[in-house]
Amino acid sequence: MSVRLTALTEPDTSLSSYRLAWLASDTDGIPVGSAFLRLYTRPEQNHLAALELHVHPAERRNRTGSRLLDAAIAAARQDGRRSVITQAEAGSPGDLFLSARGFRRVLTLTFTRLPLAGADMAALTEITDQPHPGYRLASWEGTVPDDLAETFVASRRAMDDMPMGGTDFGTVTWDLDRVRAAAAAVEKRGDLLTTVVALDESDGSIAGFTELVVPGDGRGEGQHYSTGVLPEHRGYGLARWMKAASIRQAHDRHPDLNGLRTDTADNNPYMRRINDALGYVPVHTAFEYQLDL
Secondary structure, eight states: OEEEEEOOOOOOOOOSSEEEEEEOOOTTEEEEEEEEEEEEGGGGTEEEEEEEEEEGGGGGGTTTTHHHHHHHHHHHHHTTTEEEEEETTTTTTHHHHHHHHHHHHEEEEEEEEEEEEOOOOOHHHHHHHOOOTEEEEEEESSSSHHHHHHHHHHHHHGGGTTOOOOOOOOOOOOOOOHHHHHHHHHHHTTEEEEEEEETTTTTTEEEEEEEEETTTSOOEEEEEEEEEGGGGGGTHHHHHHHHHHHHHHHHHHHEEEEEEEEEEETTOHHHHHHHHHHOOOOEEEEEEEEOOO
16 A cells, blocks of 8 residues: 655644654545654753654554654754654554664663552551651642742752663753743643642752642543652652652542553662552553664
8 A cells, every 4th residue: 555654744842842743644645654753952952852653553564654764763863863762562563663673672661550449548648647857748730839939940950860771861951931831731731730849848948849640620540740859858758758648639639530640660669669659550561762863
């Protein structure tokens, strides 16, 4: 079957990236696959592109995926990118396809889920109520309040040493514009962002944070985003404390929510132990792949 590729104008832009897109269609003009290539624009990541590629199951093995991939890789090279990253579930057609096309596995991610109906809320309450001398919890919904904005931006460096395996990801630099843009993006798509932080009582600064996004109607599945504790505040159990409080809030505020999902790198045993202790159950494994150009 003959497949035609069409380059599309993709309006998904942000302060830190933009996307290119291609649509594959058959001779009748019916879409059979697509590729999106996110090009990061900030100096610390302008070597990098992130790929998302999909082909209809009935159209696989006829080079549709290869043609979409070739177009995306050519665009990445033309733009001077050094690395292209993408992700595939273990054992999936995408996993086999990427391995065959020269991508290498650089990170293993375990995806886990906490069913809220069966969550041990008494245990979570005990964790949340346990005192942590010198610290207190606070939270907000949506964009960070003005009085905490500066310290929240400063706390984002807690993610700088996040285990990334061999991924050529660079270091993400956060400023207030980026923080506000991220919160606005969640709101724009109709979801709710809740952030729980641990405050250092000696000066009111944020020692650590955890973020959770739930659907705007409070139903379905919530998704944990970043959780981080600044190096100088590690070793006091703040991450587990904050995450337990976030789960409790979600349970109390969104009674129709089914569960919470998160993913953790296999080379991050600290966060994996926290998730295990809080009741998260493995769902599937995925691989981060990278192609060096």
